[in-house]
Amino acid sequence: MSGAPMIELWRGGRLESAHLGHAVICDTTGQIVESWGDPTALIYPRSSCKMVQGLPLVESGAADAAGLEPRRLALACASHSGAAIHTDTVTRWLGDLGLSEADLRCGSHMPQDKPAQKGLVCSDTQPCQIHNNCSGKHSGFLTLTKHMKAGPEYVEIDHPVQRAVRAAFEDVTGEDSPGHGIDGCSAPNFATSVTGLARAMAAFAGADGKPGARAAAMVRLRDAMRAHPEMVAGEERACTNLMRATGGKVAIKGGAEAVYVAILPEAGLGVALKIVDGGTRASEAAIAALLVKLGVIEAGHPAIKAHLGTQRNWRGIETGEIRTAPGFA
């Protein structure tokens, strides 16, 4: 778990805090182009692999049978903010399936979207499972469950949906997963090496023109994310802002405990990184630095400077800087 120095916080000319991590860039043959830290480190991808968890939904034909348009496919890959555009879409989606909020198994939490929060707090309303950032992924699981005529407990490890997810995950990472943990949303999350996750992202990057349902599903999910960045996270969120800033060139996704991935179809590259301490500010800064390094966005773009550069306090006074560590990116 040692990791390479990746992101540093400076204050008053002194290093105040530092983050270590692992990062891998793979090409479409699955080979490592460049890496930092330990490329064999085992990680849980957490929400960064939602596009992999969405593969069985698309390649099974379930998505087409349910008439899922790209916005819903993007939402199936999302850790959304629970804004109205997200919750309205999930509500209609569940309705179209003949299901309801009670069929979800993700649990409830307060949405991250400020207007949605305000609406709930000021009306003394508790959030429901539709507000859960994973409710789009779970709607995808329910869509596949219905298509498979499987039972309602779709997050159980032996449920056909999770068996299909594991098979797809092991296939695209090129590794037998050593096992799983239970995610915040109660779904199994399969462990892989950082290289395995980067290899999976490179497979999404290089799927164009390849034969078969798997490749077609990869292109559809990846391109749905790039076409609808507002569905994948939300306003003021790094995923959405970085995808918008690259003008749709890159599909980007973060996960809890500081995992980040990027799919670069034009360059034929996949990226995965994990900050050892789980600090999201560092994983956002690290993926921003790698996107600059890979030439898909300028270092001076506001979406990059939000994560790397001058830090200011409540009165706007400069207090320090977030930087990449020497030797990283």
Place this chain on the structure above:
Amino acid sequence: MSGAPMIELWRGGRLESAHLGHAVICDTTGQIVESWGDPTALIYPRSSCKMVQGLPLVESGAADAAGLEPRRLALACASHSGAAIHTDTVTRWLGDLGLSEADLRCGSHMPQDKPAQKGLVCSDTQPCQIHNNCSGKHSGFLTLTKHMKAGPEYVEIDHPVQRAVRAAFEDVTGEDSPGHGIDGCSAPNFATSVTGLARAMAAFAGADGKPGARAAAMVRLRDAMRAHPEMVAGEERACTNLMRATGGKVAIKGGAEAVYVAILPEAGLGVALKIVDGGTRASEAAIAALLVKLGVIEAGHPAIKAHLGTQRNWRGIETGEIRTAPGFA
């Protein structure tokens, strides 16, 4: 900055994230009793040293001249949640000084206290500087400024208040500070070694019965914190909960970027720690572990289990565990 392994997050039987840190326990002679990581590591104490920043306020006679009772002294050492008990007290305090919110130099941010947040959000009201978690410390600075008949820009590095703070800081840490950074609240924050900060806390622990205004000020500030834990942070906050849980035996204070200190008068010990990556969950878990080690609270107390032990998700399903790393505490 390397640090020793301190806090680990486990999920599905695998290490998911890990935090490194430095920690020192000093006795009242200023000697190290035990340490982890690098005791000479330079850190910014951030808000963990507010009781040190409060020393000139008390030892100058300014606090008595202004009639500050223990609740206000505790608030001078606080990173408060901006609950009504905090903001009402600051408002009255400023009024007693013949000053107002406009005289503060800490900037404004949304309070952490949920009812206070709700009040502001649902009435479309912006937070003011009184809501800033440092407004008690700044009211202390203003009290001293008035007593010294000094100018209004009390956060400037050459202002008599900050000169007095630096002198007290260097005296109790036993080190010449190598310099300062600007804190979130715009006040200077002086760098010291982890040992220097632990030595300062041990000085507070051993101040009883010693002659002079400095020792008397230490006892008053430390005991004000222990008597009014609700003023030092707020409901559902680690500082407040851990102080309450030790039954007033210990004064505890956290700071930004994962610094934590503890003052144990009965044991005659001072504790300081810094998590290298700045992750607050880890500094809270680490101080909790050290309090258990030092025998001032049971490992099974809910205030400890809030930071160390089983982790559950939105549906209450067990997902993993937060533990101390082998060799720590």
